[in-house]
Amino acid sequence: MKSVAAIDVGHGKPLVVDEIEIPDPRPDQVIVKLYSSGVCHSQLHQMHNSALERPMTLGHEGTGVVTHVGSDVTHVKAGDMAIVTWVPRTARQGRWAPEPSGVTYREEEVSGSVYTWGQDVLTTGEYVVKVDDDVPKDVSSIVGCAILTGSGAVLHTAGVKPGDSVAIWGVGGVGIAAVQMASILEAYPIIAVDLDDAKLEFAKSMGATHTVNAATEDPIARVIELSNGGVDYSFDAIGFKITTEQILPVTRSGGSG
Ligand SMILES: [Zn+2]
Known part of the structure; x- marks a missing residue:
């Protein structure tokens, strides 16, 4: 055909x-x-x-x-x-x-x-x-990649449980799916990190409890402060060298980077 x-x-x-x-x-x-x-x-x-x-x-x-x-x-x-x-x-x-x-x-x-x-x-x-x-x-079209990548990392790979603290770097399609799953699983806090205030506002509407704009504040210091010493789980939805360098120091020993 x-x-x-x-x-x-x-x-x-x-x-x-x-x-x-x-x-x-x-x-x-x-x-x-x-x-x-x-x-x-x-x-x-x-x-x-x-x-x-x-x-x-x-x-x-x-x-x-x-x-x-x-x-x-x-x-x-x-x-x-x-x-x-x-x-x-x-x-x-x-x-x-x-x-x-x-x-x-x-x-x-x-x-x-x-x-x-x-x-x-x-x-x-x-x-x-x-x-x-x-x-x-229409919106179900992103289940096949963005949703399963972001939410699957939180649900299956990390196995986040209620009360676990999480930070998500990058809240585009994949990051937002991670935020939503963290919210469904009752993680706290759920910290969204991005360079774009509009994306951070959207992340809040999807379940992020805190947001950090890495363009205007130090994300390492801020995430450590918001999580009382570091998060249990960090998720990198960007994959740049800089995000890896920021994520490692904010993730608690014994957690997953
Ligand atoms: Zn994809």
């Missing part, structure tokens, strides 16, 4: 929105007609990475309705509402690199096994998760 997607046709070149050819699904694959897609910073990293093969489709979080399933797929069927993610449903050791989707652009195979910057996505069923029919068709 023909569909339309945003395509990175060459490093440094503008994206083009053009027709792609989607083959019939392989036995393990699913086609989802998308209502919406998230836009993740990872796509910017991909676009800046000259080593990746082009043409390349982009995006790894979205919401849509399943239209076709391969013969081995049993967990979703045509008509199901589903999210698309980059995290496989089946737990595996180490990294897992599924085959390219098989989508072609001007008769060239498109690199990558999942994309959501398009109207229809062909991908492995491992990346397609059924959701309730009445989920919002």
Whole structure:
């Protein structure tokens, strides 16, 4: 079938929105007609990475309705509402690199096994998760990456419990999801650190109990003060050298950085 997607046709070149050819699904694959897609910073990293093969489709979080399933797929069927993610449903050791989707652009195979910057996505069923029919068709698109990355780090990786103190560096999509999960788990305090007052205000509305603008105050001193000597858990949703350097001294011995 023909569909339309945003395509990175060459490093440094503008994206083009053009027709792609989607083959019939392989036995393990699913086609989802998308209502919406998230836009993740990872796509910017991909676009800046000259080593990746082009043409390349982009995006790894979205919401849509399943239209076709391969013969081995049993967990979703045509008509199901589903999210698309980059995290496989089946737990595996180490990294897992599924085959390219098989989508072609001007008769060239498109690199990558999942994309959501398009109207229809062909991908492995491992990346397609059924959701309730009445989920919002727009905002649910970021569950597939931002929400599970941020909230999963707090809930599963750190295992935050009520009363644990947490600090979150960077309150964009991933950081806000971490703030929300910390709030659901009744952590206290929940300290949001960012350079942008508007983002910090939004973080407050999502459950941050305190905010620190690292552009105008020393985040190390302030977080230590607010947490009476350091937090139990810190989460870095930025990943710069400077954030690592700030996080280590504010995280208590025995906590996770
Ligand atoms: Zn992402």
